[in-house]
Amino acid sequence: MTKTINLTLKVWRQKNAGDKGKFETCQARNISTDMSFLEMLDVVNEGLTVDGKEPIAFDHDCREGICGMCGTVVNGRAHGPEKGTTLCQLHMRHFDDGDTIAIEPWRARAFKVLKDLVVDRSALDGIIQAGGYISVNAGGAQDANNLPVPQDKADKAMDAAQCIGCGACVASCPNASAMLFAGAKISHLALLPQGRPEAAKRAWAMVKAMDALGFGNCTNERECEAECPKEISIVNIARMNREYYKAGFFSGEKN
Amino acid sequence: MQLDSKVPGGPIQDKWDKHRFDLKLVNPANKRKYKVIVVGTGLGGGAAAASLAELGYNVLNFCIQDSPRRAHSIAAQGGINAAKNYQNDGDSIWRLFYDTVKGGDFRARESNVYRLAQVSTEIIDQCVAQGVPFAREYGGLLDNRSFGGAQVSRTFYARGQTGQQLLLGAYASLSRQIAAGKVKMFSRREMLDVVTVDERARGIVVRNLVTGEIEKYAADAVVLATGGYGNVFFLSTNAMASNVTATYRAYKKGACFANPCFTQIHPTCIPVHGDYQSKLTLMSESLRNDGRVWVPREPGDKRPPNEIPESERDYYLERKYPSFGNLVPRDVASRNAKEQCDQGKGVGETGYAVYLDFADAIERDGKAVIEKKYGNLFQMYEKITAQNPYEVPMMIYPAVHYTMGGLWVDYNLMSTVPGMYVLGEANFSDHGANRLGASALMQGLADGYFVIPYTIGDFLATAGTNDVTADHPAFTESEDAVKAQATKLLSINGKRTVDDFHKELGHIMWEYCGMARNAEGLRKAQGLIQKLRAEFWENVLVPGEEKDLNQSLERAGRVADFLEFGELMVIDALHREESCGGHFREEYQTEENEAKRDDENFCYVAAWEYKGDDEAPVLNKEPLEFENVKLTQRSYK
Ligand SMILES: Cc1cc2nc3c(=O)[nH]c(=O)nc-3n(C[C@H](O)[C@H](O)[C@H](O)COP(=O)(O)OP(=O)(O)OC[C@H]3O[C@@H](n4cnc5c(N)ncnc54)[C@H](O)[C@@H]3O)c2cc1C
Ligand code: FES
Numbered sequence: 001m002t003k004t005i006n007l008t009l010k011v012w013r014q015k016n017a018g019d020k021g022k023f024e025t026c027q028a029r030n031i032s033t034d035m036s037f038l039e040m041l042d043v044v045n046e047g048l049t050v051d052g053k054e055p056i057a058f059d060h061d062c063r064e065g066i067c068g069m070c071g072t073v074v075n076g077r078a079h080g081p082e083k084g085t086t087l088c089q090l091h092m093r094h095f096d097d098g099d100t101i102a103i104e105p106w107r108a109r110a111f112k113v114l115k116d117l118v119v120d121r122s123a124l125d126g127i128i129q130a131g132g133y134i135s136v137n138a139g140g141a142q143d144a145n146n147l148p149v150p151q152d153k154a155d156k157a158m159d160a161a162q163c164i165g166c167g168a169c170v171a172s173c174p175n176a177s178a179m180l181f182a183g184a185k186i187s188h189l190a191l192l193p194q195g196r197p198e199a200a201k202r203a204w205a206m207v208k209a210m211d212a213l214g215f216g217n218c219t220n221e222r223e224c225e226a227e228c229p230k231e232i233s234i235v236n237i238a239r240m241n242r243e244y245y246k247a248g249f250f251s252g253e254k255n
Numbered sequence: 256m257q258l259d260s261k262v263p264g265g266p267i268q269d270k271w272d273k274h275r276f277d278l279k280l281v282n283p284a285n286k287r288k289y290k291v292i293v294v295g296t297g298l299g300g301g302a303a304a305a306s307l308a309e310l311g312y313n314v315l316n317f318c319i320q321d322s323p324r325r326a327h328s329i330a331a332q333g334g335i336n337a338a339k340n341y342q343n344d345g346d347s348i349w350r351l352f353y354d355t356v357k358g359g360d361f362r363a364r365e366s367n368v369y370r371l372a373q374v375s376t377e378i379i380d381q382c383v384a385q386g387v388p389f390a391r392e393y394g395g396l397l398d399n400r401s402f403g404g405a406q407v408s409r410t411f412y413a414r415g416q417t418g419q420q421l422l423l424g425a426y427a428s429l430s431r432q433i434a435a436g437k438v439k440m441f442s443r444r445e446m447l448d449v450v451t452v453d454e455r456a457r458g459i460v461v462r463n464l465v466t467g468e469i470e471k472y473a474a475d476a477v478v479l480a481t482g483g484y485g486n487v488f489f490l491s492t493n494a495m496a497s498n499v500t501a502t503y504r505a506y507k508k509g510a511c512f513a514n515p516c517f518t519q520i521h522p523t524c525i526p527v528h529g530d531y532q533s534k535l536t537l538m539s540e541s542l543r544n545d546g547r548v549w550v551p552r553e554p555g556d557k558r559p560p561n562e563i564p565e566s567e568r569d570y571y572l573e574r575k576y577p578s579f580g581n582l583v584p585r586d587v588a589s590r591n592a593k594e595q596c597d598q599g600k601g602v603g604e605t606g607y608a609v610y611l612d613f614a615d616a617i618e619r620d621g622k623a624v625i626e627k628k629y630g631n632l633f634q635m636y637e638k639i640t641a642q643n644p645y646e647v648p649m650m651i652y653p654a655v656h657y658t659m660g661g662l663w664v665d666y667n668l669m670s671t672v673p674g675m676y677v678l679g680e681a682n683f684s685d686h687g688a689n690r691l692g693a694s695a696l697m698q699g700l701a702d703g704y705f706v707i708p709y710t711i712g713d714f715l716a717t718a719g720t721n722d723v724t725a726d727h728p729a730f731t732e733s734e735d736a737v738k739a740q741a742t743k744l745l746s747i748n749g750k751r752t753v754d755d756f757h758k759e760l761g762h763i764m765w766e767y768c769g770m771a772r773n774a775e776g777l778r779k780a781q782g783l784i785q786k787l788r789a790e791f792w793e794n795v796l797v798p799g800e801e802k803d804l805n806q807s808l809e810r811a812g813r814v815a816d817f818l819e820f821g822e823l824m825v826i827d828a829l830h831r832e833e834s835c836g837g838h839f840r841e842e843y844q845t846e847e848n849e850a851k852r853d854d855e856n857f858c859y860v861a862a863w864e865y866k867g868d869d870e871a872p873v874l875n876k877e878p879l880e881f882e883n884v885k886l887t888q889r890s891y892k
Contacts, residue, residue, distance in 0.1 A: 002529075016803070032529055036639075039533050042754070049752050049807065054798050057806055059321065061494040063534045064635065066419055067325040089638050114465055115804040122442070125322050129434040133427035134386045138306040138704040141377070141384035145341060148395030158388040158413060161420060165324055194386050 004030045005097040009044065011056055012104040017112050017120075023102070033093040037080060038063060038070060040092055057116040065089040065229065068164030071171070072117045073104045078168035078227040086166065086229040106167050108176035110214040121167045123213040124181060130209030131202040132185040134194055153191050161188040162230045169224035169232075175216030180224040182206050183236035190243055203243035256511065256864055258877045261665040262366045267883050271370045274666070275709055279716035286311030289715050292459055292474040294446045294501055296323030298418075298696055299679025300480030301425035302703025308437035309428075310708055315472055316429070317441045317461060319496045324426040327482050327494040328699060331418020332539035332632065334400060334410035335696040337375040342399055346407040348372045355694060356884045358404040358584050359659070359687020360836035360852065362514070364860070365883055366666060367684045374705040375697050379411055381704055385424040389413050400628075401544055402692035404584040404891075410693045415539055415631040421696055425703070444470070445809060446501045447740075448733045449477060449508045449675060450723075456675035457723040460733045462741075464809060467802035469734050471725040475718075476674045476711055479505060480703070483658035483680035485518065487817045487824065488769070489761025491655035492524060492537040498813040499820045502662050502681050510670040511862035511875060513663035513683035515820070516828035519690055519837045520770050521656030522588035525639055526608040530758075535654040536639060538611070539632055540692040543581045545616035545625065546649065548572050548588070550609050554599030560610055560648050571595060579891040586689045586837045586850070587891060589653035593770050594848070596652075603650045612648035653770060657695060659686045659837065660827075663862040663877070667710035668702060671862075674714060674721075678702035683860065688836025741801050744811045749794030753811045756791050760784065760814070764821055768828050773841040777829040781822060788818040823863060823872060830874065833857045845888070854886050 007028040014021030028044050035043070038060050045055035061069040065086040072087060074080035080090045095101065105113050110123040149157075161184070169180040186203050189195030195202075218237060225234045263274040281289065289312050293304040296318040304316040318326060338351040351372040356363060379397070383389065389411050390398040399408040413420035432438040441461070448460040450473075458473035484499035485491035506512045523538045549570045551563055571591060573580045583591075592609050595601065602608050617625050622645060626633070633644045640650075661683040668676045668684070679699040686694065723729070767780035791814070799805040834843040834850035835857070843851045852858075860877040 032531060034528055035531055036533075039531050042533055043531055046752055046754060049796060049798050050750075052798070055807060057804055061320055061325055061496050062327070062330045063495060064330060064536050065638075066416065067320070067327075067329045067494065068322075069320055069325050085638065089635070091638065091641075093641065118804060121321060125324070125430065125433075125440075128324075128427065129430045133431045134384065135431060136381075136384045136428075137309040138302070138381055138428070138708065139377075141380035144339070144379045144383040144389075145396050147383065149391055150395050151391045151393055154388050154391045154395075157386075158390075158420075161388050161413075161423065162416065164419075165322065188388065189386050192386050192388065194384060 002032055002034050004032050005092065005095060007031060007095065008100040010100060010102045013056070013116055014113050015115065017114055021113065031092050033091070035092045036063065036088055037074070037090040037092065038088050057118050059118050060088055063088040066164060068166035071106060071166045071168055073106065073171060075102050078106070078172045079229050084229060084231045106171035108170045109216070110176065110178070111167060111170065123215070124165055124167060124178065126213050127178060127182050127206055127209050128185065131198070131205035134189060135198060147193060149192060157188050157191040160184045160191070160232065160236050163232055164230055166229065168227050168229060170215065172223040172227040173216065174221055174223065175219060177218045178210050178215040179218040179237045179240070180228060180232055180234065182210055183240035184232050186240040186243055187236040190239065199243050200247035203240055204247035207244050256671060256875050258511070258663065258671070258862055258875050259665060260364065260877055261667060262364070263666065267366060267369045270366050271373055278709055278713040281712045281716045283311055287313065288720060289313065290315065290474040291476050291478060291711065292317070292472060293478045293480065294459065295326065295480035295482065295679070296426070296429065297326035297328035297480060297482055297679060298422060298425060298699030299681070299703045300478070301326065301422060301429050302700050303478055303480060303678055303707045304438050305425060305428035305432050306704050306708045307711065308432035314432070314438040315441065315474060316438050317444045317446060319443065319445050319464065321442055323429055323440060323442060324423060326422060327497050328422045328696070329419045330494060331696055332415045332537065333402065333541040334412035334417045334693045335378070335421060336402065336409050336693040337379045337411060337697065338372050338409060339376050339379060341397060342408045344407045346409050350407065351375060351409065353884055354405050355685065355691060356687070357889055358689055358691040360689050360850065360889055361687065361854070361858070361881060361886050362835050362879065363685055363687030364879060365881060370706070371685050371698055371701050374701045377705060378697060378700045382421060382424050385427060387413065387420045387424045400541055401582060403540055403543060403582045403588065404691040410541070412541070415629060418696060421700065446481070447504060447737045447812065449505045449672070450729050450733050451508050451672055452723045452727060452729045455673045455718065455721070457721055457727070458725060458730065460730065460737055462737070465804050467800070467805060469737055471730045471734055473721060473723060473725045473730070475715055475721045476676065478676045478678060478707060479662070479681055480678040481681045483661070484820065485655045485658050487760070487821050488655040488764045489757050490527065490532065490535050492521060492535050495534065498816070500813050500816045503816045503820050505662060505670065505672070505675065507865050509672045509865070510675060511663040511864050512660070512823060513860050513862045514660040514827065515824045515863065516768065516831060516838055517659035517688050517836065518655060519585060519657040519659060520589045520653045522585055522592055522653050523611060523651045524654035525636065526603060526605065526650055526652040536635065537654070537656060538636060538649065538651060540585070542611060542629060542632065545628070546581065546611040546613050547615060548581055548609055548611055550595045550600040550602060560602070569600070576891045583891045584689055584691060586839070589770055590839060592653055608650040608652045610648035611651045613644060614648070617645065657690055659683065659688060659690055663860065667713065668706055669710070669714065674718065676707060676711060678707060688838055740812065741808060744795065744797045744808060744815070745801055747793065747795050747797065749796050751794050752796055753807055753814050756787065756795060757814045757817065759787055760817060760821055763787070764824070768825050771839045771841050772828050774829060777825050781825045784818065784822045784825065791815065791818055826872065827861055827863065831857055831861065
């Protein structure tokens with residue numbers, strides 16, 4: 001049933017990357033429980049604007065859980081309390097009247113806060129640029145059905161490929177590691193026959209890039225898996241490690 | 256203006272091959288001397304930027320989001336068409352061509368559509384080679400599903416996330432070229448103007464969305480792949496940043512805008528439920544493969560769906576269109592839903608919804624099979640509505656989804672501004688008055704991977720490098736205009752927020768230029784838009800600063816353009832005194848309430864030319880000739 005609730009928000013406000021930033025309190029009144037979390041923020045922002053204040057900056061685009069643009073830490077949890085849900089798909093029916101909600105940006109060494117809840121996640125693009133692709137140019141590909149892929153392999157590849165690159169894994173990891181993100185891409189491609197020729201090289205290059213871009217190491221905390229809105233499994237990290245060690249021991253990729 | 260579509264001669268099957276042979280080439284060593292700007296990183300822009308860089312061109316690529324991987328294409332769910340005929344069910348290039356021309360209600364250019372069908376098969380090959388994890392059958396071969404407007408299974412898919420997987424494929428290729436130094440990526444940039452000198456596109460002016468600085472970039476050619484303008488309706492299935500700004504500002508610089516009134520209302524979306532709502536969510540059309548659409552037979556029947564017996568339900572699509580049933584094209588399905596609701600048979604709290612019921616499919620195939628096909632869509636539905644579609648039928652209603660109109664382009668995808676190309680949803684070319692499901696992804700990738708790499712070379716080889724740099728007065732002039740607009744928006748300091756204006760515009764457009772239109776309503780809308788626009792420039796409230804990350808200012812600029820563009824849509828809808836595809840003029844319908852075309856008088860592309868802020872736009876016509884598909888009244892019975 002739809003009802004309306006009143007909430008107190010403690011929101012991280014930060015003018016720009018150079019500013020120190022602090023929590024500020026504001027009220028969210030008459031919030032319909034059918035609203036999404038971002039629609040609740042829209043309502044708050046409309047109010048702030050009319051009151052002559054600056055609205056809260058936050059990233060978002062598709063608002064249907066697929067672009068990976070949204071994401072903040074809500075009450076200490078990346079994308080809030082619901083499992084397998086992005087912030088834009090989190091609905092206010094999961095909150096109670098009178099709740100206080102703390103909202104802050106992703107925090108990680110590799111992600112710089114740009115303003116309020118908006119962070120710079122370009123380091124994730126950097127990991128992909130290091131090798132998260134199959135080296136084929138447009139044109140010249142053989143007929144698609146010349147390369148059968150066992151259904152279970154295709155399914156597993158798809159499970160990994162679903163990553164939306166939001167950065168929740170990094171934000172929830174005590175070491176700010178991007179292993180789940182990189183592991184998902186490495187697994188997606190390594191599971192497919194098309195991706196095998198470069199599998200070792202790819203794993204080696206992407207792991208090196210992660211270190212260089214300032215992401216931490218994996219110490220098996222499993223927070224990433226718990227908070228991933230697409231429920232990507234940490235099996236992918238194990239798979240990445242296998243590819244990485246293969247690259248290190250058996251081939252010349254480390255050079 | 257004389258529109259020259261540059262369609263090559265000869266039989267339709269040979270046009271593209273012959274044309275590719277006739278196009279001038281840039282020799283491999285010379286390609287590195289050219290710089291190309293690509294605006295957009297969706298399927299059109301991402302594929303184009305990657306492919307042009309692979310060929311050796313230097314590419315500057317721009318997008319609004321923080322990463323090229325987040326372009327709106329990421330949200331496409333259902334699938335991508337290709338005439339592979341892997342199912343052996345009678346598909347062919349010719350049939351895909353035919354279905355698309357007919358689906359578009361004979362308002363697309365035949366030669367472009369044929370080429371699209373031709374290259375469709377290469378797209379699938381390319382994507383598989385990139386590692387796109389398409390759905391497969393047990394034997395390991397690619398699986399297909401059916402989509403509306405077709406009687407064959409030619410849609411390739413990756414669960415309910417086809418757009419995501421295709422875009423990540425293009426993004427991977429793009430990333431490889433960024434790493435190779437051939438593409439320079441500029442994210443969080445919004446293009447606010449195209450610069451032209453001596454009738455050639457010379458570059459663009461963008462706002463850096465983090466610092467607020469205005470930046471200028473010159474190049475030898477400019478490619479726009481900036482997506483559709485569905486957000487003119489405020490509520491649509493488009494991503495929040497989808498805009499008309501890039502194409503509209505190009506229009507103001509001389510690019511004709513074609514068929515702006517051709518918009519697509521998608522039949523299966525989650526119904527509107529409150530006035531705070533920020534966007535509408537699509538439920539993929541693929542659901543119509545297994546879901547059955549119905550309403551209660553009697554108006555006002557408010558019983559819960561499971562208490563309404565079979566005999567008191569009306570499966571109206573199956574009844575009215577026995578051969579296509581639930582798979583009629585989108586415009587037909589949408590109009591029928593509206594008609595049922597207007598008769599008082601709509602369901603749900605608002606009465607603006609119809610059921611999409613999976614009970615029969617679940618009984619026939621088992622829950623596991625349905626879950627495998629649509630699991631993530633069902634989950635998404637439940638997250639939003641808190642209802643379980645495995646147990647109660649989904650409720651759906653049409654919503655704005657796609658825009659067939661766009662910048663006019665010739666066969667080479669060049670606009671009326673030499674050196675400026677337009678790809679993907681941003682151009683008008685392939686879908687006529689109605690797009691069939693699963694063919695936007697196909698078109699974006701066709702344009703980006705397989706058309707622009709050939710056609711742009713011909714222009715560069717002929718026109719040579721651009722000697723106008725970003726210091727040229729034309730760039731400065733454009734920069735000044737862009738800055739002046741931002742300053743003005745911030746200084747008005749009125750009483751109404753940007754969203755407030757946007758919502759009102761959306762209401763006007765939906766009410767008078769939506770699923771059904773008539774002359775009287777359109778005239779009224781034109782007046783309302785003019786009034787709203789005048790008020791906007793006196794009473795909008797845009798907080799924050801210019802040289803800062805300022806999301807209100809970003810939106811204000813987009814809404815300012817929507818307020819002008821909305822009027823152009825209305826003008827176009829008013830002038831087209833016929834019904835075709837998604838453009839349904841109530842005055843022009845058959846006895847069975849289907850769209851009634853007027854081929855005698857309206858078998859043309861309407862390409863509008865900007866003449867100044869206070870002048871009416873000028874209509875240019877590109878006549879459409881149908882030599883291969885016979886002009887007939889569309890029928891899906
Ligand atoms: C929910 C949904 C589901 C869909 N499902 C399907 C489907 O199953 N099958 C199908 O075929 N089609 C589907 N479509 C349609 C299809 O997704 C789109 O038409 C297509 O992806 C558009 O691609 P594009 O490359 O033209 O533009 P987009 O993907 O919209 O990309 C636009 C790009 O331009 C950039 N941009 C825009 N404006 C500016 C500016 N001013 N300055 C700088 N950059 C700018 C953006 O940042 C972005 O990178 C669906 C659409 C929606 C909304
Ligand atoms: S806004 Fe796209 S995932 Fe949330």
